[in-house]
Amino acid sequence: MGIVIAPSILACDLTRLGESLRAADAAGADWHHLDVMDGHFVPNLTFGPDLVKAVRKVSDRLIDVHLMITDPAKYAEPFIRAGAGMVTFHIEVMPDPRPLLARIRALGAKAGLVVKPKTPIESVFPFLDETDMVLIMTVEPGFTGQKFMPECAAKIAPLRRRAGPGLHIEVDGGISETTAPVVASAGANVAVAGAALYWASDMRAAVAQLRAAFERHYNPHPA
Numbered sequence: 001m002g003i004v005i006a007p008s009i010l011a012c013d014l015t016r017l018g019e020s021l022r023a024a025d026a027a028g029a030d031w032h033h034l035d036v037m038d039g040h041f042v043p044n045l046t047f048g049p050d051l052v053k054a055v056r057k058v059s060d061r062l063i064d065v066h067l068m069i070t071d072p073a074k075y076a077e078p079f080i081r082a083g084a085g086m087v088t089f090h091i092e093v094m095p096d097p098r099p100l101l102a103r104i105r106a107l108g109a110k111a112g113l114v115v116k117p118k119t120p121i122e123s124v125f126p127f128l129d130e131t132d133m134v135l136i137m138t139v140e141p142g143f144t145g146q147k148f149m150p151e152c153a154a155k156i157a158p159l160r161r162r163a164g165p166g167l168h169i170e171v172d173g174g175i176s177e178t179t180a181p182v183v184a185s186a187g188a189n190v191a192v193a194g195a196a197l198y199w200a201s202d203m204r205a206a207v208a209q210l211r212a213a214f215e216r217h218y219n220p221h222p223a
């Protein structure tokens with residue numbers, strides 16, 4: 001898979017959402033990553049489908065909706081109708097994710113599974129044929145600007161070996177030019193980054209540097 005750079009809207013200046021999204025597009029970002037939190041699954045609250053609609057008005061890039069909620073089955077459809085192109089949800093809340101993966105795809109979006117730091121990667125292995133992407137969290141979900149947890153990166157290579165080169169493997173949490181080598185060399189090709197991109201003084205340079213680091217180190221066949 002090619003390298004995908006996905007700035008996380010959670011880290012942008014929400015008083016200037018439109019300008020921030022346009023800056024990300026101009027900087028060469030591929031997707032917009034949108035974190036949805038319900039105050040139950042994670043100790044924070046964020047965005048609903050109306051924000052997806054707002055993003056859609058400004059940018060034509062894929063909107064990657066990360067559902068950190070206890071009831072993703074209830075809310076996947078409104079996010080897709082609002083313009084989400086990818087919807088991911090946590091395996092921890094849905095041990096049999098097959099029906100929801102199928103429904104997301106039937107509604108015309110791509111479907112992905114997410115694992116929290118303490119969840120074994122083997123939990124998603126039975127569903128890889130029905131999954132467009134696996135998101136491996138590299139921080140405890142809930143907040144932007146946290147420190148990368150290197151132990152989470154150990155899950156990437158086993159997943160890449162099992163899935164082969166055709167699955168998107170996304171990493172989210174503390175991803176930067178500094179942490180890129182360890183995750184990309186293990187087989188991650190989709191980089192979510194909040195602080196490293198939206199908090200940078202020059203977003204164009206930050207996107208270019210993150211992409212270059214992933215391209216330099218990406219290994220679709222890790223040992």
Ligand code: DX5
Pocket residue numbers: 008009010011033035066139140141142143144145146172173174175192193194195196
């Ligand atoms: C955290 C969110 C992330 C967050 C990443 O729960 O899922 O998408 O915005 O932010 P950084 O890159 O700053 O860790």
Ligand code: ZN
Pocket residue numbers: 008033034035066172192
């Ligand atoms: Zn996220």
